[in-house]
Amino acid sequence: MFWDPLFDKVSTLVGAEPDQLKLIAGLLISFPLGSLYIRLPPSRPNIAHLFSVIVSTIFLVPLLGLGGGMLHLLFSIAGTYLIVVTMKGPNMPWVAFCFVMGHLLFNHISRHVLSIPATTIEITGTQMVLVMKLSTFAWNIHDGRQNPETRLTTVPNPLAFLGYCFFFPSILVGPSFNYATYDSLVHHRIYRVAPPGTSVEQAKAAKRRVPYGRKRVAYLHFVIGLAFLGVYSIYSSKLSYGRILTPIWSTWSLGEKFGFVQLAGLIARTKYYAVWSLSEGACILTGLGFNGYDQKTGRTLWNRVRNVNIVGIETAESYKVLFDSWNCRTNVWLRDVVYKRLTKKGKKPGSKQSMATFVTSAVWHGIDPGQFRRYVRPYFLPQSETSSQIPKRVYDIAGWIVVQTNLNYIVAPFLLLSLKGSIQAWHRMYWYSPIVVALSMAFFSAGGRRKLKRGLDKRNAASVPRAAPPSFKISPPSPAVLPKDDVPPPPAPEDERDSSDLRWVKHALDNPSYQDSGEGVGIGVSIPDEWMESARGTPTSEKGDPLKME
Incomplete structure (x- = not known):
């Protein structure tokens, strides 16, 4: 394509492979596209489906040159859709699982036989994300058939299914998620969560708008991703595991060898931190990351599709x-x-x-x-x-x-x-x-x-306190238990709009145990x-x- 010389020139400047630079370019382009995607009308979901299919096709075919890989993805998608539609028994999800996993295994073996270098971007990375989506979809349909109150009760139309499979911010490196989450995003039902401490009228108003904090959390992940990209580009060659296999290894002391391994492991992880942070940020910009409200602070949560907890x-x-x-x-x-x-x-x-x-x-x-x-x-x-x-x-x-x-x-x-x-x-x-x-x-x-x-x-036995002697002290009567309607409301949420309050940064990256209920x-x-x-x-x-x- 006409942009290949540009990526070749940048490759010589930064020392990264052109394919890897194209992958990063796709992730970066997803940010402005994500801001556009969230403005698509929820009353016309087909526009959102077509938007993702078109953008993902551009990423895979002209940008990355994966035309043949695109056919592999379509084969897995069409096969899974036919299996779900035609099979009604309990074995349906297992057949779908074996089908997509077998297809992925075939491509993994093909890559090995063809000796494709690890630095070359090919279709198996995207296919691995798709396998998670397709197999989860099959189980969700199966669960819906068994119990209409759970998961999916009907199979979506082919265009909606393609929009789910080719959701553009996650097509290259993930994350994966279920179809119900995608459908709620397209129709803007994902935001229908009332903030703690709000009245009925305020809750209804909240359902009609995107909750606060989306952009700043998304671009926080954008900055984090770029920072790790910078670290990886500077140190990946100097701190590569490949140096362990070179003659220089034998000249180092035991302490130098041990320290090198620790630093090499850290630098290797920065590559994943970078791409996952960028993809998560782009997903948040589309609105997909919204996960309700923190039950203790009332702040908005944007970690629904978090794929990595770097601090953890x-x-x-x-x-x-x-x-x-x-x-x-x-x-x-x-x-x-x-x-x-x-x-x-x-x-x-x-x-x-x-x-x-x-x-x-x-x-x-x-x-x-x-x-x-x-x-x-x-x-x-x-x-x-x-x-x-x-x-x-x-x-x-x-x-x-x-x-x-x-x-x-x-x-x-x-x-x-x-x-x-x-x-x-x-x-x-x-x-x-x-x-x-x-x-x-x-x-x-x-x-x-x-x-x-x-x-x-x-x-443990020694730490158990002995029973206290009986007391004859008369205690005051216990207060009456308030009926349900008289239970005090939860505290009002913290003011997230205070520009001088930077606690949102820690909150956006934290993952406390009391938030584990969210998807x-x-x-x-x-x-x-x-x-x-x-x-x-x-x-x-x-x-x-x-x-x-x-």
Whole structure:
């Protein structure tokens, strides 16, 4: 295309591949297009559907040169649509899942056979996002047929389905989301959430306008994405895992080698932080990111399709926090489409469910850090409000060091993309991560788990306060319980429009536990935690809560 020489020239200036620059260009163009998209009339949804289809086609075909890849996407979309329409039985979603996964596997194998370089942008990245959308859609239709109150009750028309599949801000790198969310965005029903503390009249007015804060949160992610792009472009070549395989590695001291691995892992993650931040910001500009209101502050939430919690990853003190913070939408997909679907109602998850889930994500979701969190961490927790917090801080810092150093070791194959090179790199890193895991497993298997549990039982028993002697003091009568209609209203929301109040920045990037009820915030059920429970033989309910044995 006519713009190829421009990208070639920029490539020589910044040191990035032309394909990668085109991908970034598509993400950046999505911002002004997102501001236009939100102004499309909700009374004419076909315009929004066509808008996304046209823009995504331009991104994939003339910009990235993926005309053949576009045909692959259309094949998966058409096949899934036919399966959903023609099949009515319980096997329909599984047939759709196998169809899209089989097609993706075919393209993955093709890329390997053709030896396409990792720096080349091809269709499998976009297809991976589409697989999540299509398989989720099939399950949503199935659920709607079983229970009309849940998910989708009717199959959308082909144009609406194409608009969902080709939603332009997420077509290149995600995030994924379900069709109901897309439909509510197109018709502007996504904003029909009353702010806390508002009257009926105010709530009705709020439903007629886009909530406050959309632009500033979107462009905050825009700035974050550009900042990480800058860091990656400057340091990616100097701090590449490939340098582990060069002769210079042998000239470094042990401390230099260890430090290099940690910095290389951090720089490798900045690439994902950049593209995911940009795509999330563009989605927020379209309105898709709206997730209601913070129940404590009343501030608007724009994290419905959050795909990464950068602060959570870089400060993770356990693998549970790490897993829940990285590629969040994929975790939601794994939970809803694989893990929960293979677990029968009222039954505990077993090896089939666990292995089916982890094979599709990553085999390195180790279980031993969970053992430490369950049996070791409680020894460092304060036993009362007056107890010192120092032991817990020490444990948290140690946990952060272990999580980060092991993560930076494990990700080497994802950057080197070679079995021989990965083995050689791990050997030059002295296999420190597997050694730590092996020692932990040996400790717990050799009786460490039982000893720690007995110690915890004694510690908990000693901390139970003795019963106080009976008191003859006459207490005043308890106040009358207010009827429901007389319950005081929640506090008024904080004023978000105060230009001098910069707390919105922290609020936009935070993910406190009390916000976990919204779609896209965390994954609700922690798959690593449930796998641990199943490994110990502890039955769990459908929601993931431990079942009490009578």
